[in-house]
Amino acid sequence: MNGADSADGRAAGGAHEEGIARERGPEHVHDHSVDRGVDRGVDRGVDRTSGSSGEPPAEPLLDVRDVAVHFPIRRGLVLDRTIGHVFAVDGVSLRIGRGETYGLVGESGCGKSTLGRAILRLEKPTAGQVFFDGRDIAPLKGEELRTMRRRFQMVFQDPMSSLDPRQSVQSLLTEGMKAHGLTRGAAADGKRLRELVDAVGLPAAALRRYPHEFSGGQRQRIGIARALCVEPDLIVADEPVSALDVSVQAQVLNLLERLQAELGLTYLVIAHDLAVVRHVSDRVGVMYLGGLVEEAPSQALYDEPLHPYTRALLSAIPVPDPELEDRRERILLTGDLPSPAAPPPGCRFHTRCPWRQPERCDTERPQLRVVEGTVPGHRVACHYAEEIRSGALRPHRVEPAVAEDVLGPGAVPDQPGSVTEILGR
Template sequence: MTAPASQPKKVRGEPILAVRDLVKHFPITRGVIFQRQVGAVRAVDGVSFDLRRGETLGIVGESGCGKSTLARLLMRLEMPTSGAATLEGRDLFAARGAQLRRLRRNMQMVLQDPYTSLNPRMTVGDIIGEPFEIHPEAAPKGSRQRRVQELLDMVGLSPEHINRYPHQFSGGQRQRIGIARALALRPEVLVCDEPVSALDVSIQAQVINLLEQLQDELGLSYIFIAHDLSVVRHICDRVAVMYLGRIVELGTEAEIYQRATHPYTQALLSAVPVPDPEQRDNQNMIRLIGDVPSPANPPSGCRFRTRCWKAQDVCATQDPDTVPRAADPHPSACHFAELREPASPS
């Protein structure tokens, strides 16, 4: 699944999605009748990035770092506490009514679990064709069945399966159905929230290859959220590493996987299993001390400092910005960003 380190990535176009200082705090309240806010869970706390046309931006990080909340914000399933996001120059969070419907048509989502994201009482044809009921301009009524059959063929399923139910398909086939549903309205951006984590390894490769093929054919842009760093390396042009609601490092595939400068990114990469048994002793894994702090009470200054072996006094008082560092020109949120020395041979 891992792409060769020397594999060149495609040159991408101008930004199609721009996110600036996006914040989502969930209030913590006390009281039954008279509730008062006593705190907040800082799920997303100042995230900024651009998604270019035809690009795949990977978002990685531990569970609870805010990846899925970020996806829900971009899909307008949650409203932000503050911040802005624009799709092709149009404000995502100011849109209402017909304008919001048009924006949502242009950005669709592929969900994590193919077993629960499909309605078991609906046929595949009804599931894939349901978006046409909300956006009838996308497909005239008389041509909808033909359009659904075209979508099934596009994702590698037989058009004859249009009258089957989700339980009659395997996990990988169900995820293909979910992708077909996301493509029904001809969007330009797909938000993929852990789209292969519930699948077997061999099926993961098939779905990833399908996504890459569709991107080339349709000119799609992806936000690809995942835990598996090898999957992210295979499909993504750039990678954003999140920790406690913030992006701590952002760079191209080569910059993140070969020249990571943030200690958290280095620790994540060191934990990736090595398939060759003879190289495992030289893996030089970084073992982090302590647990991930609560997003309701993050540490002062640098949020990673409580687990970082490089932490000094300045880390407790000054929150580092995600900016280019002297160690390497890609953005990193660390006062002491530096390249990691390679493991020495035994």
């Protein structure tokens, strides 16, 4: 994805593709369902990763296996009673190779940010494993976790709120170096800091200044420099440009690409904007209501979206081209995202799916699988992907269902994306 010489990037990506078609091995089969809190008798089984995983790298830097993050919903004045769970992330497996950019898209409430935080261990996964460079970081805690943090860093959505307003840029950047014993004396550190701000396109004078003295784009550069100061391998960027002005977004995206080419970074880019994700990513995973519904090399996802949700998502994104806009056929989804506290049984998308078929879609949760005749590495979690692809199944009308009806009004936070805040975690 390195913008300057993308041909090389593609070639490197291609190298990953070899040795991948082999079986994932028995260690990947997990033994029990992760949903301890569920007793509704509904099949909420986590997607057991299908045998042949296709495209994903054989020796990934990051190997996420069946990760689930469930937040308890508590009620009660005196004694907190758990009255349910928000199934923010409910069984996601993905692999990211070294130097690769993996894009994670989905709408608010789909769990993409929570997954990112679980990978960074800012949230403890309820179940599953997160192998980072071969080591499971999910059970780590205390000092062991803290020292491990050097290797995976985060770039936040809002550069203003993610920078401590009372620290100068210099102290923001030195802090991480100090925390991991990377300081090498005043002179060497000074040089390193100047290199850092220079790498993100800021003058050395920026070091003395405070976050509020910068514009949004410059602040995001500082945020990136802070992530880089500890020389990480993986950077999880959660909506890195969505808080920025349109004219500034490209600067930051180009910067991220350049840094990846120069430093050999691995990225997990989380965004709601499929255009941004497609632009930066080698591979893209589409999330809906806590699970991955489709995963594919980014161009393949755009060329041939297999999952009905991906199709709807792609068709919903406005393109700044009137000719195209006039010609486009939109797949308009009806209704809202169901509450992640009461996800629908079977396929999570069946309540809004224009291709939904009776019985199977309502009861059996589809697993990610390869569809015959598609690009290697293209996997989709849909029972009828072949029929939809061939056109044998036609979309039909869907009566809108309203999310709040399930648990009664007010029982579930309105915007599941911010559930963590609402629950005060």
